[in-house]
Amino acid sequence: MHKPLTHRERLLRVFSFQSVDRVPNYEFGYWKETIDRWHNEGLPQHIKSDKDVEKYLGLEGIESLESIPVVVGLWPPPIEFVLREEDDKEVVADGLGGIYVRKKYVSAVPHYIRFPIRSKDDWKKIKRFLDFETPGRISLNWSDIVEKYRNRDYPLRIFVGSLVGWLRDWMGIEGLSKAFYRDPDWVEEMVDTIADLVVKILDVVLRDVVPDMAWFWEDIAYNKGPLISPKLFEKYIVPRYKRITKLLNAYGVKIVVVDCDGNIELLVPGWLDGGVNCMFPLEARYVDPYKLRREYGEKILLMGGVDKMALIAGEKAIDKELERLTPLLEEGGYIPTVDHRVPPEVSYKNYLYYIERKREWLEKHHP
Known part of the structure; x- marks a missing residue:
């Protein structure tokens, strides 16, 4: 009898288009109102967080995925x-x-x-929160952390920030758009400041711990397309991704995820060029994963894509949705999850049906 693969082996093999005994069983979490509803429909009251739900239902992530405990971002x-x-x-x-x-x-x-x-003076004040030298970004117990991860059999990730999403949060999309038009050098300075911080942290971390994946957060698209011009994105942002991913790749980190909702199609070429190769969560109403795979082949990795509306509709719709995604699952390079956090319109009964059917589906269909 063959020894079962570890969780880590499954992840790495799926995203290398290799055969597995099953694909990892990930989900993306739940709105608070969803868990509140489920408490009235049979979910035990002590199950309160995303991680609680994942553990209770026997899921493996995404909220439960372990991240290297370093602070990338405001500090x-x-x-x-x-x-x-x-x-x-x-x-x-x-x-x-x-x-x-x-x-x-x-x-x-x-x-x-x-x-x-709202101005360069405001940016100067916030820039101080992005200083690598501020104590506390990396734990003084770093040697203990390194030892913990030495012989792991589970996947490990590292968060590597946000080159546009944070600026959108801090300036608003209108403010950021005006800055690109009026003072692109200033935008470059801000993006470089973030990229410099990420690279300096990775320079320390990767010498001792090599994660299995890196994780960007952006959220710079909506249902009709990107919130930033692809031309500006490729000119000003992609070169900064390359700085970060070049370092990651040098240490063997080949899976680089971007978390971005909405219709991301026009941004995908820039991400791939910048070394960001895994798209998540693939909102089903706006993104066709089959189209992405046809266009980019094995250059692109996919995660998400299960239409939340099917879970609202019920059992037949759930069965049909899993059937729709079966060829993609069998091809490899794809881990299915609901295409965003599970909304409160999904009943606990429907979700339990989905989880049970999905578990059987993952056992039956895999690369």
């Missing part, structure tokens, strides 16, 4: 505080000079009424 963390409350909303100072409104009782994207970066 020290800005101190937020509530300025005032308005019925079901709070007006919050973000600690960086910005002010946003958030809803108290539901999961929703905060609405900024004043972005942190």
Whole structure:
């Protein structure tokens, strides 16, 4: 009898288009309102977080994937505080000079009424939070962390930041767009500052620990296409990706994920050119994974793509959705998950059906 593959081996083999005993069983998490609903439909009350749900249902990630504990991004963390409350909303100072409104009782994207970066002076203040030399980015227990990961049989990832998504958050898409037009040198400085920080952290980390994947977060597309011109993206952003991925590749990190919702098709060529090769979460209403595979072959890795609307519709729709994705699963280079966090319109009964059917599907169909 063959020895079963480890979780780590499955991940690496799937993304190398090699045969596996089954594809890893990943999911992308849940809205708080979804878990609240499921508590009334049979999910035990003590199961509260994404990781809790994944463990309870026997899933392997994505929230449960281990990440190397280093701080890539703002440090020290800005101190937020509530300025005032308005019925079901709070007006919050973000600690960086910005002010946003958030809803108290539901999961929703905060609405900024004043972005942190409105001028170069604002940027100079925030830039100090991106200084590699600030103590605390890398734990003083680093040698213990290195030892822990030495003989692991599970996959390990490292978060490598956001070259556009963070700027969008700090400036707003209108502010960032104007900056590209009026002062592209300033935009380059900001992107270089982020890339410099990532490279300096990787220079330290990769000497001792080589993760199995690197993970960008961007969220720079919506249902109709990208929030940034592909031309600007390829001119100003892609060269900075290359700096980061060149270093990752030199140490053997071949899986570089970008988390970006919406219709990403026009950005994919730039990502691939920049060494970012795994697209996630492939929102089914906006992205056709088969089209991406036809266009880019084994250059592109895919993760996500299961239409959340099928889980809302019920058992027949779930069966049909898994059937739709079967050829892609069998081809390799693909790990299926729901194409975003599971929304509260999905009943616990439907989700349990999906998980059980998916488990059987992964056992039956694989590269």
